[in-house]
Amino acid sequence: MSETAVDRLGEWVREAYALGAGPLHREPVARGARGLVSRLAVGDAAHALKQPDEAVDEDDVRAEAALLDHLAARGVEVPVHLRATTGAYAVRLPTALGGGTVRVARWVEGVRATSAPSEPAAVGALLAALHRAAPPASSPPGRWWTTAPDVGVFAELASRASDRPWGPVLASRLEDLEVLAALVARAGTSAGPWLVGHRDLHPDNVLVAPDGSLRALDWEDAGPVDPGRELAKVLVQWHVDGDLVDEAAVRTTVAAYRSAGGPGQVRGHDELALVLCTELNFVERQARAALDPRTGDEGLALAEADVDLSLRSYLPRPRTLSRVVELASG
Structure with missing residues (x-):
């Protein structure tokens, strides 16, 4: 332009x-x-x-x-x-x-949290403030937030993408994805009560304000959520990179969340359902976009980068997620 x-x-x-x-x-x-x-x-x-x-x-x-x-x-x-x-x-x-x-x-002033260091305690305080102020939700979350694609979907996409850089990566993760999808199926939809949460509070959607506190942006995905599941999602998206868990940061964020009156609790693996649904559904959507001949060059580059990054960094292996649950529920 x-x-x-x-x-x-x-x-x-x-x-x-x-x-x-x-x-x-x-x-x-x-x-x-x-x-x-x-x-x-x-x-x-x-x-x-x-x-x-x-x-x-x-x-x-x-x-x-x-x-x-x-x-x-x-x-x-x-x-x-x-x-x-x-x-x-x-x-x-x-x-x-x-x-x-x-x-x-x-306009909200600040620097994206992906570009500026933020304290784990500030992450917990932000989520607690959002949950305390949130209105109650009268209906449960929809399918995107509660249902994951079957592993057969990913096997088919991996086969179609065998000549793409991310195709073999997807194929190598099929066993993990089957375990994660089964975890989501066992968890089902929580019994509530639900509140209206952000549901996409990863570092790129958060600003570090001049005083070091955090501000949430990009509220397009806001809707009904179980606060414990959103807490687990934040812990994974902020403090896990591939199979590396920042254990001290997980403990600090949970402690700050509880100290600030956050209502959610991570009691077990069921609380992982939200982060797994969103990541698995996102990978499917972006993989289909990358394989769609109607996708333009800019959209294709973005979709392929999203799939590769999600598989390598944003979808931890089951044992890694188990460690997050152990730390958060201790």
């Missing part, structure tokens, strides 16, 4: 969301599986401008906005959403500006 087009886009968003007068500057800051995020400064105010790759359901965005308003009213710093002049949260861009949908939220 040319500089002129970027300026036109920013000006259009300024008017659509009544962001006020003053100098305008738009700077892309993140490109992920869901779309582009930019920092849009208008005068002295900064906003987060999101351009999702997929269609946006306004009802889903309204539910997300209501959750963030709920958390903000209880003292949790979150990127609350702004309404357009039409009253909607998500609006369509004109075709001349690229089409698609845009959303605007309050």
Whole structure:
């Protein structure tokens, strides 16, 4: 997109969301599986401008906005959403500006936790604050969060991807994936009570604020969750890399979570179901995208990198996960 087009886009968003007068500057800051995020400064105010790759359901965005308003009213710093002049949260861009949908939220200052060190205690304190302030959920989590693909799905994908760099890696993990999928099946859906949680609180979705505390971003996956299962997911995503477990960090995060009044508990392997479902379903989705001839070059590169990284770093072996449970439940 040319500089002129970027300026036109920013000006259009300024008017659509009544962001006020003053100098305008738009700077892309993140490109992920869901779309582009930019920092849009208008005068002295900064906003987060999101351009999702997929269609946006306004009802889903309204539910997300209501959750963030709920958390903000209880003292949790979150990127609350702004309404357009039409009253909607998500609006369509004109075709001349690229089409698609845009959303605007309050900018939250900080550095991504993947780029800045954060204390394990701060991770536990953040999750506890989110869980304490969260509203109750009246329905259980959906299939993405409770059901994993059958190992036969991965065997078929590995066969189709034998000539891709990640194909042999996937084939080498089939025995592990079968064990992990069986664990998910045994765990089933928890009996509750559930609360409305973030559900994707990995380091890339968290900012380290100037005072060292943490802020949660990217709330598109928020929804019903068992707090113990979300605690286990955070422990795995923050303190496990492949088969390496930072045991001291796991203990510190759990202790800080409990000290701050977090309601979740990791009692056994059932609490691993959430992190396993999300990772296994993500690997399947990205593998299918990588094998789809309709996927563009940029999307293909991202999908293949996601599959490879997930298999090598984000899906630990069963014995590694057992160690996390032992540490967290001790």
